[in-house]
Amino acid sequence: MLNIVLYEPEMPMNTGNIGRSCVATNTRLHLIEPLGFKLNDKMVKRAGLDYWPHLDVTVYSDFKDFLEKNPGARPYMATTKTTQVYTDVHYDPDCYIMFGPESRGIPEELLIEDPERCVRIPMWGETRSLNLSNSVAIILYEALRQNGFEKMNTEGHLHHLQWK
Template sequence: MTSIVLVHPEIPGNTGAVGRTCVALDMELVLIHPLGFVITDTRLKRSGLDYWQHIRLAEFASWEAFLAERAPREDQLFLFEEYAPRSFYEPVYPDDAYLVFGKETKGLPQPIVEAHHDRMVCLPMRSDKVRSLNLANTVAAAAYQAIRPSS
């Protein structure tokens, strides 16, 4: 099963919308603490609408705790950053991929980027007037690309 991993998300509405996408695509939502909100925040549940109870949710105290428990293979990890050298269209995503996204204001922590720099991908932008997309929009685009049947 493909998993969406949010590292230190800050905005409850984005996380709620990502959770709704996870339910729609039968994906797991993994949250890496610290979070910028409490999991009981009404804004989180409002964005996830009535779907929050259907989310397969896993929480970890830190990135290190996630790595220790899940022990993902390197080929399972796809880190999304606006400055990544390759497009998210290039990889072939395994069925058990982890699509990893950083917090809305700063992206992924530098130590994570440095440890997995060869696993970074970006959503290509056609305009130089936009630096990045909203987290929930980026996750949705990435999730659909990851489950796209190969031709």
Template sequence: MRIALYQPEIAGNVGAILRLSACLGAAVDLIEPMGFAWDDRRVARAGMDYIDHVAITRHVDWDAFLATVTGRIALFTTRASQRLDVVRFQPGDLLLFGSEGSGAPDFVHERADLRVRIPLRPGLRSLNLGVSAGIGLAEALRQTNGWPQE
């Protein structure tokens, strides 16, 4: 299982997702440009000493990222009609999340094989990027029996 972040803007969110991914065994793809320098100390602080335990691939842009994709892209977006609790994940799926401020552009939506929405109570707009990634990854691992062995 992989998590991909499309042009993330907040270093702390990326650090938290790197820590999440290290603990649960998911690789991370970072699609640039990012809203911060890679060596920003907030990435290291949020990721703590877990960053050395996760496979991270940085891509200079969307096209460079696409050149590496072999499985389905499951885009998590508030614009999706498919709810997380009814989507069926496969082991090779790549879970893609848009940037914190603007989400994912239309061309990313068009390329996605699945568009997934985390159901929220009426009147509430969205979750934090790290929280969304945690919820999405947990459900995908549950469905594919991909949780780490203890």
């Protein structure tokens, strides 16, 4: 099972959207405090819709607490401060992918501890960053694709197909 780690997320709507994506992909969500909102915030619930009660989520008091409770975890870290593109790495089926707070990203002191685990999403021109929930979806689905979308429903059916 893949793991999404949000380091000090600030916006409840993003976390709600990410929670919904985690439920849809059977992915665990890890939240590292401080959070910029309360988990019972109506904006989190609204964005997560009726999926939120089905979310596998754990909250940690800080990054040290996260590492202590997930021994051996070496998360990939999404950042604009690297040249390695997110599609250039191999994501194991149980890996951790970490994203920083919306306003500032993952602190550089964490990035420099494991620079080969830093990945970026390419962007045009001088664009600073993408929305957090979009960034999570992009990298999460790349990790799922690399692992063959294991146990995921990959087929849909048109109910009223009419050819003219």
